[in-house]
Amino acid sequence: MEQESKTMSEFNNFFKSAFSVDNVIFGFDEGDLKVLLIKRGADPFKGMWALPGDLVYPNEDLNTAAVRVLEELTGISDVYLEQVRAFGAVNRHPLGRVITIAYFSLININKYVVTAASFAQKAKWHSVSTVKDLAFDHNQILDACYNLLKQRVRTRPIGFELLPHKFTLTALQHLYEAILETELDKRNFRKKILSMNLLIDLNETQEGVAHRPAKLYKFDNDRYDKLVQDGFNFELKESRRKLMAE
Amino acid sequence: MEQESKTMSEFNNFFKSAFSVDNVIFGFDEGDLKVLLIKRGADPFKGMWALPGDLVYPNEDLNTAAVRVLEELTGISDVYLEQVRAFGAVNRHPLGRVITIAYFSLININKYVVTAASFAQKAKWHSVSTVKDLAFDHNQILDACYNLLKQRVRTRPIGFELLPHKFTLTALQHLYEAILETELDKRNFRKKILSMNLLIDLNETQEGVAHRPAKLYKFDNDRYDKLVQDGFNFELKESRRKLMAE
DNA sequence: TGGTTTTAGTGTATTCCTTACACCTTCTTT
DNA sequence: AAAGAAGGTGTAAGGAATACACTAAAACCA
Incomplete structure (x- = not known):
């Protein structure tokens, strides 16, 4: 939303009420969950970091936007892209009155290329854990998206979307640990993940690492599609806290 | 949304783009999950059943609407009222271009009073399982809300919102069975529900039933609030299907 | 009034999943 | 060849989910 390249009169065309989409783009790098932000070059909130977004064109579906x-x-x-919810405080x-529809998407950070748009808008990856003081209500939007991501990652095998095509089990575990902000037991994690039969062992190993190289896996899309049709429920439990006790 | 009492010129004030809220109001009666619909008295979709909704006023928050x-x-x-998501197909x-924000709410059907508005709009409860051919994209919205309700009811103790203040365990079980469209084992259900210590035994029993009267319970809001603060996770499992087998 | 009807209410054994936990393997580096 | 670093593996114990059937309490009726 709030794209700065629009003139004020174009902007006014969208009012009295206008709507936008804002996209929380997650990436994973250096053991850390990242979000792609742009630095605003014009008022309002000039100079502040914000979520990428734009007004929705009159003949454009929300998802398309x-x-x-x-x-x-x-x-x-x-x-992977999913709508989270609308934010519409007056x-x-x-x-003016602009409501925004928040989306989150998961990308493999290595595929990210600096486009003209991202260059012009000074796009940059930020660690989710340290982001603060965003423009508009974008902190609130980011929180909501991150919370949904935490939930999704437990119940759907979407973590893979953030990794390269080929990945090691340790990388996958680190990803889950970063998203869930918790430590996982190596053996239990592997047992659980492998028991789902959603990974294909590529019979390849890492190269160029200064230690025993790990096996590489890829995600089995076909099998996943079959399972989804059947009502499959991926579930990853956190270490259980004892909460019922009075 | 799409309230028929507006004149065409008032309506035009909201365009080019306008936004509305639509509310899926769930109730529970006669062992059946219900949704409150209104019969449209004007075009578009005159005579068809639709979700209650309205355009959002310029100075009104979405939730308020x-x-x-x-x-x-x-x-x-x-x-209980919760936003589900936005629907914005062109x-x-x-x-014209109207996106709508879908909400669902849970009410105790006995508290429903026929207001002037509901009378004028011919509001009526329909069994969720038999609803079809709604106006606009309201079938799609109802489906999305019902799916979210199914999920919520497993992970948060909100079922109580649909029942009278005092209720029996059997009534509660029937409610869950209706929402989840599955049968639950009586003993296991009671064990699970009671082990959460979220019900207060009122030391009262039903009256006027032609069989052994059941004990009455009420929901323990205070205890629930405490648990929520602590990150409590209410969870109700369905009978487990064997899905991992190849 | 006693028998029939109807729903309420209760316990246990089995299975399966989750958890906790430590050592050997394989590769690189020096 | 020894040290360093991460990879990779199995098992026992505890806890939750499941399956399952009879007795208890009230109203109704003959």
């Missing part, structure tokens, strides 16, 4: 925002900024399409936008 | 729709129609406020509204 979210995909467009992602594609223009990153050059990537065909990724005063969330200083220039 | 959803509460207002519920209150005007039913006379009830202060109930052609979802025949008169």
Whole structure:
């Protein structure tokens, strides 16, 4: 939303009420969950970091707009993308009534290419854990998206979307640990993940590491599709806290 | 949304783009999950059943609008209400671009009073399982809300919102069975529910039933609030299907 | 009034999943 | 060839989910 390239009169065309999409684009790098933010070059909130977004064109579906925002900024399409919810507090936008539909998407950070749009908008990856003081209500939006991601990652095998095509089990575990902000037991994690039969052993190993190289796996899309049709429920439990006790 | 009492010129004020809320109001009666629908008295979709909704006023928060729709129609406020998501397909509204934010709410059907608004709009409870051919994209919205309800009811103790203040364990079980469209084992259900210590035994029994009267319980709000603060996770499992086998 | 009807209410054994936990293997580096 | 670093593996114990059947309490009726 709130794209700065629009003139004020174009902007006014969308009012009295306008709607936008904002996209929380997650990536994973250096053992850390990242989010792609852009630095605002114009008021309101000039100079502050914000979620990438845009007003929705009159003849454009919401999902299409979210995909467009992602594609223009990153050059990537065909990724995991899900609507979270609408944010519509009356005063969330200083220039008028704008509600925004929040999306989150998961991309393999290595596929990210700096596009003209992302260059112009000074896009940069930030660690989710340290983000603060975003423009508009974007902190609130980020929180909501991150919470949904935490839930999704437990109940659907979407973590893979954040990794390269080929990955090691340790990388996968680190990803889950970063997202869930918890430590997982190596043996139990592997047992659980492998028991789902959603990984294909590529019979390849890492190269160029200064230790025993790990086996590489890829995600089994075909098998996943079959399981989804059947009502499959991926579930990953956190270490159980004892809460029922009085 | 799409309230018929607006004149065409008032309606036009909201366009080019307008947004509305639609509210899926669930109730429980006669062992059956119900949804409150209104019969449209004007085009578009004149004569068809639709979800209650309205355009959002320029200075009104989305949640406020959803509460207002519920209150005007039913006379009830202060109930469980949650946003589901936005629906914004370009052609979802025949008169122009209108996106809608879907909410669902849970009410005790006995508290429902026929208001002037609900009378004028011919509001009526329908069994969720038999609803079809709603106006606009309202079937799709109902489906999404029902799916979220199924999920919520497993992970949060919100079922109580649909029952009278005092209820029996059998009534509670029937409610869960209706929502989840599955049968539950009586003993296991009671064990699970009671082990959460979220019910207060009122030391009262049913009256006027032609069989052994059941004990009455009420929901323990205070204890629930404490548990929520602590990150409590209510969980109700379905009978486990064997899905991992190849 | 006693028998019939109807729903309420209760316990246990089995199975399966979750958890906790430590050592050997394989590769690189020096 | 020894040290360093991460990879990879199995088992026992505890706890939750499941399956399952009879007795208890009230109203109704003959």
